[in-house]
Amino acid sequence: MTSTVLARKYRPHGFDAMVGQEHVVQALRNALLQGRLHHAYLFTGTRGVGKTTVSRILAKALNCVGPDGQGGITAEPCGQCQACRDIDAGRFVDYVELDAASNRGVDEISQLLEQAVYKPVAGRFKVYMIDEVHMLSTTAFNAMLKTLEEPPDYLKFVLATTDPQKVPVTVLSRCLQFNLRPMPAETVQAHLSKVLGAEGIEFDAASLRLLGRAARGSMRDALSLTDQAIAFGSGRLQESGVRQMLGAVDHQHVIRLLQAVVRGDGAALVDQVHGLQREGVSAASTLEELASALQRMAVRQLAPGAHVDEDGDANQWQELALALAPDETQLFYSLCLQARAEMAWAPDEHGALLMTLLRMLAFKPGTAVALGTMETPPPPKAAGSGRASAQPEPSSPAHRAERSLEAVVPPAPPAPPVPPVPQVPQVSPDRPAQRATPSPVADESEPPPWVDAEELAAQEMDTAPVVREPQPPSAPEAVAQPPLPVLAADPVRDAWTALVTQMVDEGLISALLRETAMQSECVGRRQDGQVSHWTLRVARDSLCTEAHRERLEKAMAQCLHAPVCLVLDKGATNDTPAVREQLARARRQQQAQALIQSDPWVVDALRRYPGARLVPDSIRPL
Structure with a gap:
């Protein structure tokens, strides 16, 4: 006994059942209602976003006659008339789907265009749907240009491709182009919830979140993965089973890695990476989860009121966001993205993961790396004093700015110290010695009354130390040419x-x-x-x-x-x-x-x- 896969069983049969492509549905609805129909449509987008589905719905809308057989062109195909049922079953004679990947030559296109001169047999319009049209050869494109530009009134072209850049400009200019966007993970999760509810299958929100992220914007991939998860979980969807099936990294592993980075514990990082390797967890998936976690932390730090993709570990993400500085989070995120690009050149992917985490420690400001016996040296003390000299804290922004400035502009060499010249008091020959030397505690702002001002000025001129201006080093000699x-x-x-x-x-x-x-x-x-x-x-x-x-x-x-x-x-x-x-x-x-x-x-x-x-x-x- 076989069952229809979810991707085919729940394929939309009308515009109202389309998910995530409202901009395309609205344009086609309005064109059908107003009668402003183009002769050629081009649908672009990644796999599994609904290009073929939209083509079939459009063909039904053009050929639907209603349950009573008296209907005309409509934006809501009835799905009950003979034309709608035949198109859904793939046996409507006036709706032709051509796979350009296997029929890419000029002979196949010429044979298709030879039938264009004949009017529809059973429907109102002939609809030629060419899938993966970018695979056609250059001569095949040239053969269809004239018919594509001025087809008969009863002929409509629908082209679909995942790579519109390979389609010639002469073809693009003859079509109305609609770009079907990848679907957000939230949209995929909501649709999967409806499908599983209709199927009567138990699931939890965490498993749907994993499937929605793994689909990467493709609804067909999401439904195919759901089929696989149902078989893997014996008819139930649980986070542990779905995570094991997808090979996804548990959030607790990522949290422990980030906690070790926050503490500056290099030994714990090495142990965690070795544990991931023993469990067979992919290093590339771990880096991807690290980047996603740092992204959520950055949103919490810089946009506290913004919506974040919540999960069961929201409190721990909040604690990590408070423990790291915003600039460190941005730096670590860049390191993760760079490591994903460099992983192909690494001798071992888990070694690349370990080096990325150790690089985070190396670039973390003010952190004592707990690897071996590396310790932060104590701050220098001021000379002649038991107190430490006033220095900024190692983790303060002032210290980071000072370190960055020292890294860019090296400090100038210190000037040679000038030895102090002792001042020998001079005694006037006409004055007693004990009266010529003022008391150490006396006010030096003005001379005592028994000292002559002119004589004191002359003494200061004689005893003043000679301070010479430091001469700059000589200019460098020009290189002889x-x-x-x-x-x-x-x-x-x-x-x-x-x-x-x-x-x-x-x-x-x-x-x-x-x-x-x-x-x-x-x-x-x-x-x-x-x-x-x-x-x-x-x-x-x-x-x-x-x-x-x-x-x-x-x-x-x-x-x-x-x-x-x-x-x-x-x-x-x-x-x-x-x-x-x-x-x-x-x-x-x-x-x-x-x-x-x-x-x-x-x-x-x-x-x-x-x-x-x-x-x-x-x-x-x-």
């Missing part, structure tokens, strides 16, 4: 270089002929009436050929608009357009390097950091 050779001015070679540049700009020479011109040195030029005579010397035998001479002579005549007689000689060359171009490029490079070396900002940076240097190869002239 080798002198470039200077070519002697020659009108003949200048004219040849200008002519080669003009021929290249005008596109008269290219590839090997351009190489011949660039590597040639002009050794002679004379004018004989209207004929211009040129003598070139070429160093390479492969360039000094008769074929190159003829082609270059023709190009020169086109550029000069006059007859040219060209002679190619074999010999050593010194002053060619290629050499001049190379010297000009080197001269621009030297000018750019000199400009950078003399820049005030660069000079100041080289003075500040003695180990800094310029890399000449990194400088490019504009």
